[in-house]
Structure formats: C-alpha cells, structure tokens
Amino acid sequence: MxxxxxxxxxxxxxxxxxxxxxxxxxxxxxxxxxxxxxxxxxxxxxxxxxxxxxxxxxxxxxxxxxxxxxxxxxxxxxxxxxxxxxxxxxxxxxxxxxxxxxxxxxxxxxxxxxxxxxxxxxxxxxxxxxxxxxxxxxxxxxxxxxxxxxxxxxxxxxxxxxxxxxxxxxxxxxxxxxxxxxxxxxxxxxxxxxxxxxxxxxxxxxxxxxxxxxxxxxxxxxxxxxxxxxxxxxxxxxxxxxxxGEVIARQADAEDAVARAGVPADAPVMLDVKGLTGESYADIDLTVRRGEVVGLAGSSASGKIHLAESFAGLHTPTAGSARLGGERLPFGDVTAALRAGVGCVPRDRHVQGLVNGMTVGDNATMSVLDRLGRHGFVGTDARRRFADDLIERLDIHADGPDQPVSDLSGGNAQKVVMARALASDPRLLVLINPTAGVDVKSKESLLARVDHAREDGTAVLVVSDELDDLRRCDRVLVLFHGRIVAEHAVGFDEHDLIASIEGVDRTNPVRGAGNRATSHNAPSGEPQGDHHG
Structure with a gap:
C-alpha cells in the first residue's frame, strides 16, 4: 500500500x-x-x-x-x-x-x-x-x-x-x-x-x-x-x-424450521422439466413440488439464469418439455407464461423490473390489470386498494401508491418488483438474484416473502450467487457448463457447494445424472456468461 x-x-x-x-x-x-x-x-x-x-x-x-x-x-x-x-x-x-x-x-x-x-x-x-x-x-x-x-x-x-x-x-x-x-x-x-x-x-x-x-x-x-x-x-x-441501529439476529431459527419441516414426500409436483435444452443449457431434468423452494447455483457461464428466464417466457428451448401443474408451459412468450401461473423477479430491476416513469402502484399492479376492471377499463379505486395491500404486505417504505418508483431506495424498489411477481398469485415463482444490491434489512424482508410463498404452497425457483438466498432453499441444484452436476440438501456445507459451482466437486453427483457430473462439455452455442451486454 x-x-x-x-x-x-x-x-x-x-x-x-x-x-x-x-x-x-x-x-x-x-x-x-x-x-x-x-x-x-x-x-x-x-x-x-x-x-x-x-x-x-x-x-x-x-x-x-x-x-x-x-x-x-x-x-x-x-x-x-x-x-x-x-x-x-x-x-x-x-x-x-x-x-x-x-x-x-x-x-x-x-x-x-x-x-x-x-x-x-x-x-x-x-x-x-x-x-x-x-x-x-x-x-x-x-x-x-x-x-x-x-x-x-x-x-x-x-x-x-x-x-x-x-x-x-x-x-x-x-x-x-x-x-x-x-x-x-x-x-x-x-x-x-x-x-x-x-x-x-x-x-x-x-x-x-x-x-x-x-x-x-x-x-x-x-x-x-x-x-x-x-x-x-x-x-x-x-x-x-x-x-x-439494532441487533439483527441471524436467521438460524427460520432456517432450522425449514430444515425440520421439509417438503412432504407426497406433495404434488408443480414444475416438471424433462430433457430441456437451450442455447446455454442441456438435458435439464428437474422437479419443484408444491411449497418447495429449489435453488439454482453456478457460475455466470453455467446457464442458470438463461434456464430460469426460459420458465418465465423469455427464451425458447430447442428440445425437451416443462409442465406446470400438469399443463404444458409455454415458452418464448412472457404474457403466456404469466397467464400459465409464472411470477418472475428478473435479474436487473433497473432494465427489466421497473418502469421508472410510473408510480409504485402502477408498477406493482401491471401484471393483474385484467383483475381490476372489465373490458379493458381499470377501476382507479380497485387498483389503489390492491396496491395499498401490496405495499403493506411487502413493507414497502413509500409515501403511497402514487409515489414515483424512481424515488425509492434500491431495497424498496426491489420489493415493488417482488410485489408485482406475487400480485398474480403465481403457482411458480422464479426469483433471479432477488436480493442483489439491497441492504441487510431489505434482504431479510425479501427472503421472508420466499418463506411466505412456500407456506402458501407456491413452487419457488431461486437463482442466486448469494449463500444467504440459497440457505432458504429446500435443496440447491448446481449447474456447470449448462448441465446439472450436483444437488445439495438444506443445511449444505458451503465449501461443498462452492466446490460444485467451481466444477471441482466429484463426490456429490445428482442421482441419475450418470456421467454428467464429470462432463465439462458445454452445450453448443453457450454464451460466455449469463449477463448479456
């Protein structure tokens, strides 16, 4: 120095x-x-x-x-x-x-x-x-x-x-x-x-x-x-x-409760994915049960974000299928995915998550306008009541639904994005980097919403590099070069997880994955990373 x-x-x-x-x-x-x-x-x-x-x-x-x-x-x-x-x-x-x-x-x-x-x-x-x-x-x-x-x-x-x-x-x-x-x-x-x-x-x-x-x-x-x-x-x-300004205790009690409760073995499968292959992932088999939180981890070149975005309608796979609640999940159409029951918190709230020229209420309710009026007309009072309820549920610190969303802090802006994802009562909630760039208390508030979604029977898919986010999951699947190579149960050892992410773990392959746990062959056409320029 x-x-x-x-x-x-x-x-x-x-x-x-x-x-x-x-x-x-x-x-x-x-x-x-x-x-x-x-x-x-x-x-x-x-x-x-x-x-x-x-x-x-x-x-x-x-x-x-x-x-x-x-x-x-x-x-x-x-x-x-x-x-x-x-x-x-x-x-x-x-x-x-x-x-x-x-x-x-x-x-x-x-x-x-x-x-x-x-x-x-x-x-x-x-x-x-x-x-x-x-x-x-x-x-x-x-x-x-x-x-x-x-x-x-x-x-x-x-x-x-x-x-x-x-x-x-x-x-x-x-x-x-x-x-x-x-x-x-x-x-x-x-x-x-x-x-x-x-x-x-x-x-x-x-x-x-x-x-x-x-x-x-x-x-x-x-x-x-x-x-x-x-x-x-x-x-x-x-x-x-x-x-x-106060002691924020670790969320160990909440995590232990998750570990104790688990997901019933007979809970119905909400998301069923078989052989899904796309630009940056290949031969993906996974299930998410009702009330289960499944994490997706991996490096930026693993394909995890591209895979999650596919479930939200942003991309169209080249092979394989996914069923949500027994019905075929539409790909390549965000509106159709929303109608099918998918709520999504996208990876970048600035670009994909918020319309900065609109209010908190407008942003929070834009996914459910069809519920708030008839024949294309939206009732102002109905929208305000709905927005007020979301602001209260998510503990969004705002002057009210008419405040411009651009005036909010990062943590409260992210809560608005989460509110919109939850507004439609989704059957599948896809969360991509849900706590990136937010403060300690906002992070806990957002992760508490994941717990509430679990309790409501929502299937949740969490894509994150944050260990605190992944610890809330019932299990974590690791992608390496576009393929699922390992599965870690709740209470995982973080060194084992990081080893899997870095591609050096050979002791914890996914059951039934065969040689995929040791294969470093990426799908053809895999981009250098999930973050597009």
Whole structure:
C-alpha cells in the first residue's frame, strides 16, 4: 500500500448536509480516506451513501460542510475537468456507450486529432492501447464495448478514469452482476491498482466483501455518520449492528424450521422439466413440488439464469418439455407464461423490473390489470386498494401508491418488483438474484416473502450467487457448463457447494445424472456468461 509523506487524507468530507426540499438526505456526512487504501462505505438503503457520493464526485454541492482532496478545497462544480482529475465513480449501471469501441469510450469527447482537426483513428487506437497496458487491462481496444463481459467493462471504466489523472475511484456495487470467480479477479485487480497508488471507495451490501478487500469501513445510518474503523477491528456482528441501529439476529431459527419441516414426500409436483435444452443449457431434468423452494447455483457461464428466464417466457428451448401443474408451459412468450401461473423477479430491476416513469402502484399492479376492471377499463379505486395491500404486505417504505418508483431506495424498489411477481398469485415463482444490491434489512424482508410463498404452497425457483438466498432453499441444484452436476440438501456445507459451482466437486453427483457430473462439455452455442451486454 502506498504511503503518503505527510499522512494527509487523500479525501476528507466533514459535516456534509444535503437537503432536497423538506427531505434531509444527509445531515452529517463524514469520510476520511487515506491514500492507497480500499475504504468501504456501508449502510442500509436510504442511509445517505448515494447522496455522499454525489457530493464527493462534484455532481451536487452540499448545503453545508466541506470536501477536500489532498488537503486542498474541492474544485468548483463548474470545473468538470478538475473534478475528473480528482475522482471518478464506476456505477452498478455502466456509463460506457455500448455501441462504441473500447478505444472510443476511453477517449470520448477528447479524441486525438490530426490534420484539419479530424479525429486521428490511428492515434486513438495507439493511445487507448497505452492506457490499457499501463493499468494492465487486458481488453482489445477495438472490441465493441457491448460485447465485453461485465468485469471487463468495469475495468474499462476504471482505466478511463485513471487516464484523466484521477487516483480516487468510487466503486458502487461493483460485484452485483459478477459471479464468485469474477469477483475474485476484480479484487485481485483492485489490490494491484492499490499497489500502483490508486485509492478506492468501495460500496457494497455484501459485508463479506468488505472484509475481503477493504482496510477501513465507514458506516452511515439515518443520513448521518455512525462510525469509521479498521475492518480488522470491527467484528461482523458489530458492523451489522452499526448499520441497523439494532441487533439483527441471524436467521438460524427460520432456517432450522425449514430444515425440520421439509417438503412432504407426497406433495404434488408443480414444475416438471424433462430433457430441456437451450442455447446455454442441456438435458435439464428437474422437479419443484408444491411449497418447495429449489435453488439454482453456478457460475455466470453455467446457464442458470438463461434456464430460469426460459420458465418465465423469455427464451425458447430447442428440445425437451416443462409442465406446470400438469399443463404444458409455454415458452418464448412472457404474457403466456404469466397467464400459465409464472411470477418472475428478473435479474436487473433497473432494465427489466421497473418502469421508472410510473408510480409504485402502477408498477406493482401491471401484471393483474385484467383483475381490476372489465373490458379493458381499470377501476382507479380497485387498483389503489390492491396496491395499498401490496405495499403493506411487502413493507414497502413509500409515501403511497402514487409515489414515483424512481424515488425509492434500491431495497424498496426491489420489493415493488417482488410485489408485482406475487400480485398474480403465481403457482411458480422464479426469483433471479432477488436480493442483489439491497441492504441487510431489505434482504431479510425479501427472503421472508420466499418463506411466505412456500407456506402458501407456491413452487419457488431461486437463482442466486448469494449463500444467504440459497440457505432458504429446500435443496440447491448446481449447474456447470449448462448441465446439472450436483444437488445439495438444506443445511449444505458451503465449501461443498462452492466446490460444485467451481466444477471441482466429484463426490456429490445428482442421482441419475450418470456421467454428467464429470462432463465439462458445454452445450453448443453457450454464451460466455449469463449477463448479456
């Protein structure tokens, strides 16, 4: 880790206050980041993290308080070039232009020119290659950015920021769309960049990652600073308590109850899948019984998300069949899948889950409009009552059904997506990364809805990289290169599960899977990952 000669903080924010009308988004924001460290910023959704980041990156001026870089006052907001030389933020949602090449994205709006003031494409490619090489980003400068894997796209954004001269990089939920192997690669790159003098502010809801990659952590709660401490001196339980303002006990009792109760052996099969084959999975046999929660685990290239999305009508398999409640499940038609009894929480609430220009009520009820009126006319009172009920059931913190969904925190926005999936009383609930990018308490609230769905007799399919999500399952199926290679019962050993996901487990094949547990042959045409550019 690089040392600073005067031990002056690289970034220091103190007494930050930010109001939006009557709402106080931040009442006492504080942050001190030393050069060359990875500093975690954590807190539940609505704690003030995003507001502090907008101040630290010069997008908003604080109503009170100061920001200093290397002991000097922050530049004026109007001097965008000066801010770019100080700090950059790599957001969960990419800011690169997908249809441009890597080189074009690196030098957008500052392309090198030649004679007559025209862009010199040769110099552009050369300078892009130099920037990528300087920061050891192994990406083709001429590759279309949309074709990159998520982790490579993030590294391009980091390289672009570093090329301006910034040495302070804010990473906002950088692992939300990465699998375990990709996360470890990102952390390895972060450590290498730290050794080169780069400083990170790391924002994540995954507390284990804070302990893996950060040296210091700052906690915000209720729009104010709570504590800053070396990570090594702050036990996980104390960190959670600082974030929540109360002790959130582990959900061991609930998990033990699931383990004790199990699913009756004579519970009817709700989802019956035989020989299903698609673009990124092959020969899938699985069943989900009434009131059973089955997990799907695997790396991003395993095909697990593509498989789950097929049940929700997003893709059409090339072979095999699936029956829901004894009736053939329609493929390739989201509306038909909804009518057949499938509710889905998609993998990306920003792109697939929410219509940002609409209200909470509109988003929550759009899957059941036919129930709320006749002949295409929707009763306003009926929709409001239905939306109010969903808001209460899901514990959505909103001013009411008329509040724009874009105003909600990440956790409450995800609850709206869950509310819509449950509104139709589905027979099969497909949950894809249901707790990605949400705070500790919202995660527990969302997982409690899984337990309620189980109690209501719904068949639930959970696709996740989160061990906390998978622990709620009655059993977990592991996909490797598009094939089911292992099955883990409730109470699984997490090391065994991770070994299966990484393709090194040979001791726990699925009964009847034959040689599939040792086969690494992927289905033809398998994409590089589940995350499409």
């Amino acid at each position: 690089s040392a600073h000669p005067r031990n002056v903080p690289l970034v220091e924010a103190s007494g930050i206050v930010k109001r939006y009308g009557p709402t106080v988004a931040l009442r006492d924001g504080r942050l001190t980041v030393l050069p060359g460290e990875s500093h975690a910023l954590v807190g539940r959704n609505g704690a003030g993290k995003s507001t502090l980041v907008t101040v630290l990156t010069g997008l908003q001026a604080p109503d009170a308080g100061t920001v200093r870089f290397d002991g000097e006052p922050a530049p004026p907001l109007t001097d965008r070039d000066a801010w770019r030389r100080k700090v950059a933020c790599v957001y969960q949602k990419p800011t690169v232009v997908p249809d441009l090449t890597v080189a074009e994205n690196l030098f957008i709006n500052r392309q090198p020119t030649g004679r007559g003031g025209f862009i010199s494409w040769r110099r552009l490619r050369t300078e892009a290659a130099r920037v990528l090489d300087t920061w050891d980003v192994r990406v083709d400068p001429e590759a279309r950015t949309a074709d990159l894997k998520v982790e490579d796209r993030q590294m391009v954004e980091i390289a672009r920021a570093l090329s301006f001269g910034a040495r302070f990089i804010v990473l906002d939920e950088p692992t939300a769309q990465l699998d375990n192997r990709e996360i470890e690669r990102l952390f390895t790159r972060m450590r290498a960049l730290q050794d080169s003098g780069v400083t990170f502010l790391f924002i994540s809801h995954h507390l284990q990652e804070v302990y893996e990659v950060c040296q210091t952590v700052t906690v915000l709660r209720d729009a104010r600073w709570i504590t800053s401490a070396p990570v090594a001196e702050l036990p996980r339980a104390a960190l959670v308590e600082a974030m929540a």
